[in-house]
Each structure stands twice: as structure tokens, then as C-alpha cells.
Amino acid sequence: MPEHFSISDEASLAAAVTEAVEQGLRLDVRGTGTRAGLGRAAQADRTLDVSGLSGISLYEPDELVLSARAGTPLAQIEALLADASQMLAFEPMDTGPLFGLPAGGGTIGGMFACNLAGPRRLSHGAVRDHALGIRAVSGRGEVFKSGGRVMKNVTGYDLPRMLAGSLGTLAVMSEITLKVLPLPPTEETLLVFGLDPAASARAMSAAMGSACEVSGAASLPPDIAAARPEVPGDRAIVALRLEGFEPSVKARRAMLISVLAPFGAVEVLEPPASRDFWRMVRDALPFAGSGLDAVWRLSTRPTAGPALARTLTDTLGAKTYCDWAGGLVWALMPGEAAQGEAVRAALAPHGGHATLIRATAAQRAGDVFQPLESSLAALTRRVKASFDPRGVLNPGRMYAEV
Amino acid sequence: MGLRLPAADENVLARRADIIADLSSIVPGEGVIFREREMKPYESDGVTAYKQMPFVVVLPETTAQVSRILAYCHANGIRVVPRGAGTSLSGGALPLADAVLLGMGKFNKVLDIDYANRCAVVQPGVTNLGITRAVEHEGFYYAPDPSSQIACTIGGNIGENSGGVHTLKYGLTTNNVLGLEMVLITGEVIRLGGKHLDSGGLDLLALMVGSEGLLGVVTEVTVRLLKKPDVARAVLVGFPTSEDAGDCVAKIIAAGIIPAGIEMMDRDAIAAAEAFVKVGYPLDVEALLIVELDGPEAECAHLLGEVSAIAAACNSSTLRVSRTEEERLGFWAGRKAAFPAVGRLSPDYLCMDGTIPRKQLPLVLTRMREMSQQYGLRVANVFHAGDGNLHPLILYDANKPGELDAAEAFGSDILRLCVEVGGVLTGEHGVGVEKRDLMPVMFNEVDLAHQQRLKCAFDDQGLLNPGKVFPTLHRCAELGRMHVSGGQVPFPDLPRF
Ligand SMILES: Cc1cc2nc3c(=O)[nH]c(=O)nc-3n(C[C@H](O)[C@H](O)[C@H](O)COP(=O)(O)OP(=O)(O)OC[C@H]3O[C@@H](n4cnc5c(N)ncnc54)[C@H](O)[C@@H]3O)c2cc1C
Numbered sequence: 001m002p003e004h005f006s007i008s009d010e011a012s013l014a015a016a017v018t019e020a021v022e023q024g025l026r027l028d029v030r031g032t033g034t035r036a037g038l039g040r041a042a043q044a045d046r047t048l049d050v051s052g053l054s055g056i057s058l059y060e061p062d063e064l065v066l067s068a069r070a071g072t073p074l075a076q077i078e079a080l081l082a083d084a085s086q087m088l089a090f091e092p093m094d095t096g097p098l099f100g101l102p103a104g105g106g107t108i109g110g111m112f113a114c115n116l117a118g119p120r121r122l123s124h125g126a127v128r129d130h131a132l133g134i135r136a137v138s139g140r141g142e143v144f145k146s147g148g149r150v151m152k153n154v155t156g157y158d159l160p161r162m163l164a165g166s167l168g169t170l171a172v173m174s175e176i177t178l179k180v181l182p183l184p185p186t187e188e189t190l191l192v193f194g195l196d197p198a199a200s201a202r203a204m205s206a207a208m209g210s211a212c213e214v215s216g217a218a219s220l221p222p223d224i225a226a227a228r229p230e231v232p233g234d235r236a237i238v239a240l241r242l243e244g245f246e247p248s249v250k251a252r253r254a255m256l257i258s259v260l261a262p263f264g265a266v267e268v269l270e271p272p273a274s275r276d277f278w279r280m281v282r283d284a285l286p287f288a289g290s291g292l293d294a295v296w297r298l299s300t301r302p303t304a305g306p307a308l309a310r311t312l313t314d315t316l317g318a319k320t321y322c323d324w325a326g327g328l329v330w331a332l333m334p335g336e337a338a339q340g341e342a343v344r345a346a347l348a349p350h351g352g353h354a355t356l357i358r359a360t361a362a363q364r365a366g367d368v369f370q371p372l373e374s375s376l377a378a379l380t381r382r383v384k385a386s387f388d389p390r391g392v393l394n395p396g397r398m399y400a401e402v
Numbered sequence: 403m404g405l406r407l408p409a410a411d412e413n414v415l416a417r418r419a420d421i422i423a424d425l426s427s428i429v430p431g432e433g434v435i436f437r438e439r440e441m442k443p444y445e446s447d448g449v450t451a452y453k454q455m456p457f458v459v460v461l462p463e464t465t466a467q468v469s470r471i472l473a474y475c476h477a478n479g480i481r482v483v484p485r486g487a488g489t490s491l492s493g494g495a496l497p498l499a500d501a502v503l504l505g506m507g508k509f510n511k512v513l514d515i516d517y518a519n520r521c522a523v524v525q526p527g528v529t530n531l532g533i534t535r536a537v538e539h540e541g542f543y544y545a546p547d548p549s550s551q552i553a554c555t556i557g558g559n560i561g562e563n564s565g566g567v568h569t570l571k572y573g574l575t576t577n578n579v580l581g582l583e584m585v586l587i588t589g590e591v592i593r594l595g596g597k598h599l600d601s602g603g604l605d606l607l608a609l610m611v612g613s614e615g616l617l618g619v620v621t622e623v624t625v626r627l628l629k630k631p632d633v634a635r636a637v638l639v640g641f642p643t644s645e646d647a648g649d650c651v652a653k654i655i656a657a658g659i660i661p662a663g664i665e666m667m668d669r670d671a672i673a674a675a676e677a678f679v680k681v682g683y684p685l686d687v688e689a690l691l692i693v694e695l696d697g698p699e700a701e702c703a704h705l706l707g708e709v710s711a712i713a714a715a716c717n718s719s720t721l722r723v724s725r726t727e728e729e730r731l732g733f734w735a736g737r738k739a740a741f742p743a744v745g746r747l748s749p750d751y752l753c754m755d756g757t758i759p760r761k762q763l764p765l766v767l768t769r770m771r772e773m774s775q776q777y778g779l780r781v782a783n784v785f786h787a788g789d790g791n792l793h794p795l796i797l798y799d800a801n802k803p804g805e806l807d808a809a810e811a812f813g814s815d816i817l818r819l820c821v822e823v824g825g826v827l828t829g830e831h832g833v834g835v836e837k838r839d840l841m842p843v844m845f846n847e848v849d850l851a852h853q854q855r856l857k858c859a860f861d862d863q864g865l866l867n868p869g870k871v872f873p874t875l876h877r878c879a880e881l882g883r884m885h886v887s888g889g890q891v892p893f894p895d896l897p898r899f
Contacts, residue, residue: 021884062656063759063790085658115600126600128608129577140884144852145845150757151789152574152829154563154612155837155844156871157853161576161608165601182658205518211541211629213697248701255632255698301597303518327599353602370602375590380604382859387852389884398603 002028002044008052010135010143010174016048017172018141020392027392029168031071031107035114037099039167040368041361042396051107053174058149061086065132065149067177070109077108081180089181090127091118091278097288098295098358109173115165118282119216119241122208122324124181128164133177136163138170139388149177168394169402170387184243188253189216189269189277192260194235197306203238203263204325205303212256216241217325218281219306221313224321228286230277232267239269241278281323284357287332294333294359296343300352302327311346338363344370369398405452405835408869410500414480418457421480425460425502428470433508435459444503447488447495448550449836451750451806456483456497463508465583465591465621472619473589475502481865482587484615486527486558489550491753492834494561494614494870501868504619506557512536513622519597520627521580526557526620530564533625542627545572548830549738557620562832563612567663567737568694570788572628574830576611583622584610587861596624609856614832615867617860631696634662635706636733639713640687640720644668647689648763650716651787654693657712659705662694663788665737668767670782671744671795675736678743683736684720691787692733740784741795748780748797752809756820757829760790769819770794777812779805791829792820818843833871841873855881 007013020027028044030036031051051071058067061084068077074092081087093116096103117126133147146159160177163170192203200219207214219238226234240256242249257266269277280286287295296318300308305326312318317334333339338359347354353370356363372380377399384391384402396402414421418436426434435441436458446453462468475482481501488495497503509525512533516522517540524533530551533544547566548554554564559575560582572578581595594607601607610617641647644666651664667675667683667690676683683690691713695705706723713721724730736743744751758766767783774781780797794816798809817827817837821844827837841850850872857864858878868875 060759060761062652063761064655065759115605117600121599125573125577128605129573138852142848142852144849146849146853148757148824148826148844150759150791150825150829152565152569152757152786152791153826154614154830154832155827156833156841156850157856158563158576158608158612159853159856161611162605164608165605170604182655182660185658202518208520209517209542209629211632211698244697245701245704247704248697251698251700299598299600299602301519324599351596352598353600355602372603373593375586376592376594376603376606379586379592379606379859383604383606383856386855386859386882389882402604 002047004047004049006049006052010053010137013050013053013172013174014137014141014143017137017139017392020046021139021141021390024390025392026395029172029394031110032105034099034101034106035095035110037358038095038114039364039397041364042394048172050109050172056080057175064151064180065177066180067149067175068108069175070107070173072108074106074108074111075104082183085183086180087183088130088178089120089124090130091120091282092116092127093118094283098284100289108176112164112173112176113166113168119218119278119323122217122327123213123215128161130179131160131164131176132179134160134163134173135175136171136173139390139393143174147177151179167397169384169398170393172393186246186249187241187243187271187274188249189274190240190242190253190256190260191232191267191269192238192263193233195238195263197310199263200236200238200306201303201326203260206259207240207256208325210255210259212242212252212259213244214240214256215243216278216281218321218323219326220321224286224319228280230273230280239277241274284330286319286321287330290332292336292358292360294336294338294363295357296331296333296354297357298329298331298347298352298354300327300329300347300350304350305329308346308350312343315346316342336360336363340367372399407454407498407835408875410498411479414500422458424474425458425471428474429460429462429467433461433463435461444485444488444497444505447490447493449491449493449496451800452493452496452835454497454499456503457500459503459505461505461508465585468585468619468621469589469591471502471504472585472587475865476587476589476863479863479865481868483867484619486555486561487529487553489554490558490562490832490834491755492828492832492836494832494834496835498869506555509557509621516597517542521597521624522627523622523624524556526560526623527555530554530556530559537627541630543630544625545578545628546575549741556623556625560611560620560623561613561615562830565786565791565830567665567734567786569786570664571660571662576608578626579607579611579623580626581624582607582610582620584618584620586618587866592618612832614834614871616857616871617866632698633702634694634696634730635702636692636694636724636730637706637709638683638722638733639691639693639718640684641689641691642687642717642719644689644767645764646717647691648760650691650713650718651760653712653716654709657708659708661788662696663692665692666690666785666787667737667740668783670780671740671784674743674747674782675740678746679735679739681732681736687719692737737784744782744795744797749799749801751798752796752813754794754796754813754816755791755828755831756817756825757789757791758820758823758825760787762823762825766792766819766823770816773812773815777808779809779812790825814840835870838871839873851881858882
């Protein structure tokens with residue numbers, strides 16, 4: 001067991017990293033550890049717990065900006081935003097249930113480090129699209145800042161966006177500034193039933209290619225639909241979410257029903273059923289409670305997703321469903337074996353990347369992230385070395401040596 | 403003008419004839435330009451106050467040629483300045499006396515339009531508007547819309563992370579680019595992203611956007627396409643004070659409304675624009691807002707009601723809603739022509755580009771008026787009010803001794819003020835050479851060193867667009883040094899600087 005070390009301010013964070021550099025210690029950087037199962041299983045000498053670095057330092061709703069120290073509980077931030085009828089528009093995934101932990105845990109730093117956006121990724125972008133500024137400590141033990149608190153900024157390289165999703169391998173965030181957006185006053189979901197993968201892809205493509213401003217598009221095969229209380233019936237479904245002001249949602253419902261006419265009759269899920277449905281999609285709830293059986297998250301060309309999902313089912317026995325209009329495939333393997341080569345081979349013809357989101361430590365000793373072509377791999381290692389030349393921050397968490 | 407650029411490498415200058423011959427063997431025919439008369443159009447970009455004759459201009463047509471040119475320059479220690487259409491307002495594409503100016507204008511093809519996946523793959527020399535033109539017959543468009551969109555290229559947009567008047571709702575370039583192919587200075591070709599979302603590893607695509615040609619040369623771009631909204635309506639609202647106008651913007655957003663765009667102009671900008679395009683802007687107001695709403699008709703109607711009520715509660719003195727598409731475009735014509743319109747008032751002008759927290763606008767405008775008197779130079783303001791991005795236009799006459807220097811000093815004071823109130827030096831035009839020496843106003847040495855080390859990871863000899871963005875050129879070895887006693891080297895296979 002690595003020894004545990006907690007910090008509660010930026011200066012002690014910098015001191016802790018400096019000490020690791022001087023003593024040649026490998027740090028496992030974490031908030032509350034809800035996402036500790038993500039990434040490659042790497043050896044560490046010391047756990048650096050930043051959950052004490054907590055507190056919201058700035059929130060100006062009519063300027064659409066919020067800053068919080070990295071250890072601030074995500075739930076606290078989401079509650080504060082909801083009180084002001086605002087939200088993190090990228091709908092961050094709550095990884096708790098998938099990892100067998102309670103829902104509602106985690107810190108904003110962990111969320112930022114993992115960049116796991118939910119269904120609204122499709123229309124509103126990922127965590128990185130809302131990243132405005134950071135303060136951080138790099139693997140040199142130095143505090144640095146980048147970006148700011150304003151919406152538009154090209155002063156220097158865009159480090160806040162690049163650091164989102166870097167899994168703590170380059171720098172430990174101490175403070176994060178995000179763009180926030182108004183919470184849509186209402187939402188509903190339109191369902192179409194019984195489509196095969198090809199027709200599902202076409203239906204989602206037609207909806208996304210319309211002016212209906214769809215902010216969630218998922219397709220579930222019959223086995224998943226049948227097993228979930230959020231889904232009416234037991235046939236395959238395509239679900240499309242509309243959000244916004246009441247008159248607008250009404251008008252778009254009518255537009256979308258006519259776009260979907262060629263695909264069959266439409267049923268409407270009102271809130272709160274609609275909310276439950278998208279939380280299920282966001283948090284991979286169909287795969288919660290399945291121990292450490294391997295779970296993959298594949299990002300690909302949207303039109304390819306539903307057929308790719310079917311291939312994973314037919315050839316590998318995976319349970320699957322699609323989000324992001326088909327562009328995101330969630331796959332639960334039939335056991336703990338990740339079968340990485342077969343999964344990546346199935347993805348290869350369509351392009352994109354596959355990430356092993358959940359697996360046993362033994363399975364996560366190999367490739368978790370998409371292997372990189374050699375020039376890009378070398379560049380990635382140079383970028384790592386530019387921030388963390390001694391390899392003290394989560395070394396090996398992303399790739400061997402990164 | 404006292405602009406410092408990196409000293410030219412005498413060794414490179416001395417080999418000019420050989421270098422031209424070598425480059426001509428990579429890009430045959432008219433792709434290599436070296437006669438002064440023919441290189442003249444390249445001697446400056448949108449910042450015409452800065453001029454420098456290029457060493458040689460090369461206009462490649464394929465990624466393979468770009469790769470060979472860069473590998474050649476890398477092997478021979480020759481600097482390279484990438485250039486799109488040269489409309490940069492920060493001097494980002496300003497040539498250097500000893501650098502190959504790599505013009506990407508011949509990369510002008512739309513390679514693939516994929517409506518089903520809502521994206522297009524284009525070459526970097528395609529103009530911003532060219533993308534929309536290629537897809538609009540199917541009702542699609544590319545969202546970021548800089549005022550220079552007829553001329554500027556998507557490659558340049560990536561260089562500067564360009565925005566437009568619809569950025570508030572639809573985002574900047576960075577939010578609308580899905581992937582790219584780029585060539586490193588070593589000649590290595592790398593692909594980032596594609597038709598799918600997010601990065602499988604580190605998000606280097608996010609880093610490339612806004613990197614001002616310092617990290618690699620972009621040779622192919624995948625952009626997101628959007629379906630055109632059913633309707634768009636604009637409201638023109640006049641206010642007796644800029645405080646009232648600012649208050650109105652804050653209240654619209656506080657009401658949960660994110661309009662497609664909210665633009666503000668001050669009295670001088672309104673007068674200049676109206677004189678230029680005659681679209682019926684009110685001339686008796688201190689501030690004018692253009693608020694655009696788009697979506698289904700029912701949404702626009704609903705939000706127009708809300709916005710009008712908020713405007714009235716904020717003391718608006720005039721309010722006009724566009725009734726026809728022609729009228730809406732008229733409202734925008736004045737705003738989009740604001741730079742040339744102001745340009746008619748004065749022989750020369752400098753366009754600044756700071757961003758501020760929106761609530762600081764009244765303070766910033768007041769201080770700017772004081773500075774205007776102090777410097778004896780007029781300033782007109784156009785403002786992407788929704789996202790706090792301010793474009794003060796400083797009027798001057800380059801033929802009057804000292805006026806350019808005064809205008810530059812005035813501009814620097816404005817940008818310092820933006821940082822002082824919590825904002826930044828540049829919202830969408832980039833740092834380039836123009837704001838380079840102001841970087842320390844916003845960043846300390848440690849902040850800058852973290853950025854410059856990234857540059858080293860991409861370009862260890864500092865050959866790509868040197869002299870831009872960073873106020874000092876450090877050697878990578880010096881930046882990479884670490885002052886620690888113990889510990890071992892973690893990545894033995896990495897080249898040590
Ligand atoms: C009248 C006018 C109005 C403008 N309005 C706006 C506006 O509303 N919003 C806005 O954001 N900007 C605006 N601009 C600024 C300018 O148009 C943008 O910055 C634009 O993106 C520059 O594109 P370009 O093709 O001209 O690039 P260039 O000026 O040629 O180059 C810009 C930068 O990108 C780099 N670069 C270019 N191509 C490549 C490539 N293929 N690979 C790597 N690096 C490359 C260059 O080295 C340089 O650093 C305006 C400019 C003018 C003159």
C-alpha cells in the first residue's frame with residue numbers, strides 16, 4: 001500500500017510535488033478516489049490526496065463563470081448551479097455506480113482530469129469545451145496558471161483545454177475555472193421503437209441533421225431496453241432529447257415527429273422520466289452492478305456506431321448500447337477479459353478510439369487508452385516530459401511512461 | 403517602429419541561392435517565389451504597420467511537399483513562418499528576413515462532405531466562408547463567422563482560434579474543429595481526432611487551436627457542420643448610456659437566454675457604420691445592441707418578447723425588430739463593416755482585442771475615454787458584448803510623426819487595463835508580435851516557461867514562427883533544466899536537450 005499524504009492548500013501541494021521530485025517518489029494523485037479505477041494500473045509510492053483543497057472561489061451566474069479548487073465535491077458545485085438554474089452543460093458522467101460506489105461522489109478535479117462528458121457532449125461539447133482557466137502544479141513542483149475567467153481568450157497556448165482529460169499525468173490542478181450555462185427550463189424525449197442498427201443510425205442522423213437542436217441521441221438494443229426500468233417496453237429504441245423553453249420544445253417536438261415519420265410512430269417521455277432515462281445513459285447504468293467485468297467506451301463516426309455495437313455483441317458476446325447519435329458505444333464484455341485486440345480490431349475500419357473504462361487491475365496493466373502511432377506516441381512522451389520530466393505525477397496511468 | 407524580431411541567421415542568408423534551388427526541387431515550377439517584386443504581397447499581414455520582406459516564399463500543394471520542406475528546414479536550421487490568407491491582426495504571419503514563408507493558399511480543396519456525420523474534411527487554405535458555401539445548398543453551415551470570413555482560411559482560424567459574432571451560442575474555432583492532420587518541423591505527419599469526438603489520449607488538438615503556427619503546419623482539417631436554424635431574427639436596441647446597455651446584456655443572460663449573438667457599438671462606431679452602410683442605426687444613442695435570436699419561429703417569437711421587455715426595463719430608448727431577412731442582414735451589415743467604416747474616418751487605425759468580465763465594461767469605457775484625451779487620439783468601440791470581447795479601434799495618422807507610437811502606447815494601456823480588471827490581452831486575434839511584449843502583464847516567468855517547454859516538445863530548435871507570442875527566446879536546454887539533487891532520469895529513451 002502506498003503511503004497516504006494529504007494537502008489542503010496550493011503551497012503545500014507544490015511542496016508535496018517538490019518533495020516527490022527530490023526523493024524520486026511516484027505519486028498517485030487523487031481527489032476522493034471515485035475514479036481511481038480509471039486508467040492503467042500503475043505503481044505508486046505515495047498517494048497524494050488533494051480533496052482537502054476545496055471551495056468555490058468565484059461564481060458569477062450572469063457572467064456564466066465558476067471557479068473552484070480542485071478538491072471541491074462535484075455534487076456541491078452541481079447543487080449550487082442548480083439553485084441558480086444553471087448547469088455544467090457537458091453533463092459529466094457520475095462514474096460511481098459503474099465502479100460499484102455510491103452515486104454523487106467525486107471532485108471537480110477528478111471530473112476535469114477524466115473528461116468524461118455525458119449525452120449532451122453531442123450538442124454542447126465536452127469538459128474541455130467549457131474549460132476557461134486553471135491554476136496547477138506541474139511535475140516540476142512549480143505553480144503555474146493558464147487561461148483566465150473570460151469566455152474568449154487566445155493569450156498563449158490553450159493549456160486549460162489540453163489539460164482536461166490528461167488524467168493528472170502532466171500537472172495537478174489546484175483551481176479550475178469553467179464556463180457554465182443556463183439550465184433548460186424543460187425537457188422531453190421522443191422514442192422510436194423496433195429499429196435495426198442500420199435504421200437506428202439513419203434515424204439519429206436524420207434527427208441530428210435537422211434544425212430540431214437535439215441534445216441527446218441514444219440507441220438501445222432490445223436486451224438492454226427490456227432490463228431497464230427507465231425504458232418503456234422491450235423492443236430496441238432510439239431516444240432523442242429536446243431541451244429548452246417550453247414554446248420552443250413544443251415546436252421542435254412537432255418538427256422532430258415529422259423528421260422521424262419514416263421510422264415509425266413516436267412516443268414521448270415527459271420529465272422526470274426523461275431525466276431518469278438520460279442519467280441511465282450518461283452513467284452506463286445498464287452495466288452497473290456487474291463486478292469488474294470489462295467495460296469499454298468507444299468513440300467513432302456516429303453512423304458507424306450502431307453496427308459496430310452489433311458486431312461486438314455478435315462476435316464477442318458483449319452487451320452494448322450507443323450514445324452521441326451512435327458516436328459513443330458502451331460495451332460490457334461477458335467476463336473480466338478485456339479482449340482489447342478484438343475490440344480494437346472491430347473499431348479499426350471505422351476510425352476513432354477505444355478506452356477500457358473498467359476492468360481488473362490485471363487487465364488494466366496493458367493498453368487502456370488507444371495505442372498511438374509512433375510519431376504521436378513520441379510527441380506525447382515529449383509533452384509529458386515537458387511538464388513532468390522526472391515522471392512523478394501518475395506515471396504510467398495513461399500509457400507506459402506517460 | 404521599434405519591433406524586435408529574432409536576429410537573422412547570417413549563415414542561412416549566405417546560402418540563399420542554394421536553399422532556393424533545394425526548395426525548387428521539392429516544389430517545382432511557380433511554387434517557389436524569390437524575386438522581391440513577387441514577394442511584395444507577402445511582406446505583411448493584417449497589421450500593415452509591420453513589414454518585412456520574406457527570405458523566400460514557398461507555396462506547396464501536398465502534405466508530402468510540406469513534410470519534405472519542413473524536414474529540409476529542420477535539417478538545415480532554417481526558420482519557417484506558416485501563412486494562410488495573411489489577415490492576422492496580431493502580426494502572426496509577419497515574415498522574417500531569414501525564414502521560409504510557407505503559404506498554404508494552394509491547399510484550397512474541400513475533400514469530403516459527410517452530411518450523415520455532420521462534418522466536412524477540408525484543406526487548410528479553404529476560406530472560412532468557403533466551407534459554408536460548399537454545404538449551404540443542403541441547409542448546413544460552419545458556425546464560427548469572423549468578419550474576415552470571405553478571405554481568411556480555416557488554417558489561419560485554427561492558428562488564432564478565431565471567433566465571430568455568433569460565438570456566444572455556437573463557440574469558437576476550438577469548439578467546432580473535430581480533427582486535423584499536421585506536419586511537425588521534423589517532417590513527421592500526425593493525425594489528431596477525426597470524425598469522432600474527443601481524444602483517445604492527450605488532447606493535443608485543443609493545444610493546436612490557437613497555437614499561432616508555432617507548433618506544426620496544419621495540412622487538413624475536419625470541421626463540425628450544423629444545420630441552419632429555421633429562422634433568425636435580430637433586434638436593434640439603443641440606450642442612453644453604455645451602463646444601461648451592459649446591464650441589459652447581463653439581465654438577458656441572467657434570464658437564462660443565450661442569444662445567437664449580442665454585439666455592442668459605442669457612439670463613434672455607430673456613427674461611422676451608419677455613414678458607411680446607411681442601414682438606419684439610431685444616431686442619438688450612446689450604445690447600440692444587436693441581439694440575434696435563432697431557432698424555430700415559436701422560440702424566436704417567445705424570446706423576442708422576453709428580450710424586448712428586459713430592454714425596456716433597462717431604459718432602452720429605441721428598439722427595432724427585424725421583419726425580413728433583408729432587414730436582419732442590414733442590421734448586421736453595419737456591425738460587420740465596422741472596421742472599414744472606422745477606417746474611413748482616419749488614415750490609419752489600430753484594432754485592439756482584449757476580453758474583460760462583462761460587468762467591468764462601464765469602468766473600462768470610462769478609463770478609455772480618459773486615455774483617449776491623454777493621448778489625443780480618438781477611439782471607437784465595437785464589442786462582442788455577450789462574451790466580453792472588446793475591440794477598441796484607435797484612430798491615428800501614420801504620416802504624423804509620433805502618432806503610431808502614441809497609438810501603440812494607447813493600445814498597450816488598454817490591454818493592461820483589461821488584465822487589471824480580470825480580463826486577458828487577446829480574445830480572438832492572437833498574440834503574434836503585436837501583444838508579445840505584453841505577455842508578462844498576464845503571465846509570470848514560471849507560467850511562460852511551462853508554455854515554452856511545450857513549444858520545445860514540438861519544435862526543439864525553435865524554427866517554427868519564432869519571435870511570435872513569447873517575449874523572450876529561451877533555449878530549450880535552458881528551459882528544460884531542473885534544479886534537483888536526487889532522483890533518476892525517468893525516460894531514458896528521450897532525447898535530452
Ligand atoms: C477586416 C478584418 C476583420 C477581422 N475580423 C475578425 C473576427 O471577427 N474574428 C476573428 O477572430 N478574427 C478576425 N480577424 C482576424 C483574422 O482574420 C483571423 O485571425 C483569421 O483567422 C486569420 O486567418 P488567415 O488565413 O488570414 O491567417 P494568417 O493571417 O495567414 O495566419 C494567422 C496565424 O495562423 C498561422 N497559420 C496560418 N495557416 C496555418 C497552417 N495551415 N498551419 C499552421 N499555422 C497556420 C500563421 O502562422 C499565423 O500565426 C479580422 C481581420 C480583418 C483584416
